[in-house]
Amino acid sequence: MKNKKYWLLTVLSVMLIMVLAACGGESATKENTEKENTNGESTSTDNGSKSSDIEFLSLATGGTQGTYYALGGTFADLITDETGIKTTAEVSQASAANVNALKAGDAEIVFIQTDIAYYAKNGELMFEGDAMENLVAIGGLYPETVQLVTTANSGIKSFEDLKGKKVSVGAPGSGTYANAEQLLEIHGLSIKDDIQAQNLDFGESTDGLQTGQIDAAFITAGYPTAAVEALGATADVVIVPVAADKAEALIAKYPYYAKDTIPAGTYGLESDVPAVSVLAMIATTSDLPEDVAYGITKAIYANAEKISHAKGAFIKTETALDGIGIPVHPGAQKFFDEQ
Structure with a gap:
């Protein structure tokens, strides 16, 4: 009888040790997983997708x-x-x-x-x-409208009037520069030969227009553009229109352009102005x-x-x-x- 009790206690002890070992292993595994999730590159969410550590x-x-x-x-x-x-x-x-x-x-x-x-x-x-x-x-x-901005004092009313003038075309390699180059090309003008190109940002461009240091500026941005609105507070803003046939020629050669319109009231404009835009x-x-x-x-x-x-x-x-x-x-x- 005594041996049976001893045997039973031994079995129970072994089982208890196994249960504790299993729990310990589970805790260790959980702890390691949590460490990996904290230090690793990514963790797994409930739906199996990656969750970045950015x-x-x-x-x-x-x-x-x-x-x-x-x-x-x-x-x-x-x-x-x-x-x-x-x-x-x-x-x-x-x-x-x-x-x-x-x-x-x-x-x-x-x-x-x-x-x-x-x-x-x-x-x-x-x-x-x-x-x-x-x-x-x-x-x-x-739409990002290519806006050829000038003032009433400049006397510029068309692209052809830009010849020989100081015109801001944006930084070389910029989107604005490419737009300016392509629009001038469609109007038979060269950015290198027919204008005095100035590489100015939007703020510098409108400051230059205000002080008379430049005559016009290409600004590719969604209207109303803050820099042009600021110019409108001190000068009569003019947006040079893009004629329908020129817009169609531009789109035929560069299909990522689209026809656009800057509505009357924008920058104090008295009537709608036809333009072109990218996205x-x-x-x-x-x-x-x-x-x-x-x-x-x-x-x-x-x-x-x-x-x-x-x-x-x-x-x-x-x-x-x-x-x-x-x-x-x-x-x-x-x-x-x-x-």
Whole structure:
């Protein structure tokens, strides 16, 4: 009887030791997993998708008096709230410079014109021999109007009047520079031979117009553009029109353009002014994790009604992929497919 009790106690002790060992192993495994999740590159969510450990995102915009910068702060706040990733809007030299910022890893998200995105992806014009193969779209935003801005005092009323004049065309290699070059070409003018080209940003351009140091300026941005509005406070703004036949010739040669109109009342204009535009978009690289790209896309397009800038009215899910011209990030595509 005594031996039976001893045997029973021995069996119970062994079983208890095994249970404690199993619990200890489970705790160790759980602890190791938690450590891996904290220190590793990514963790797994309940649905099996990757959750990135990215803590900061840089959004490259444009100059402080352009539409990119005006929208950038709002976008950064929306992305921060939606994804939990601290996002900051950065001043930049806009489209072409933003491509280079992506390449260098100085930005994760950028504003860019669709035409410049196409050149960068395919290694054309200012990106000849230097294609950015991993450039992908988040989505399109709004039309960016190519505005040839001058004042009533300049006497300039047509593109032909620009001959021999001091004209701001933006920085070499910028989107504005390319637009200026192509529009001048359609009007039979050369940026090198027929005008005195000045490489100024938007703020410098309107300051120059105000002081009379330049005669006209190309500004590619969504209207109303802050720099041009500021000019309108001290001078009578004139936007030089693009005739219908010239617009059609431009679109035939460069199909990423579209006809546009700057409505009466903008900058104090007395009547509508025919113009042309490209499209503003948000881009990133294919290296950005899918869940982060999804969150960025959702933050912007699902909250467009929170965007107070006038261009917020153009930011719509149903038109976000129109006229993009480059591949869309899988994370962004997933969001649009769900709508």
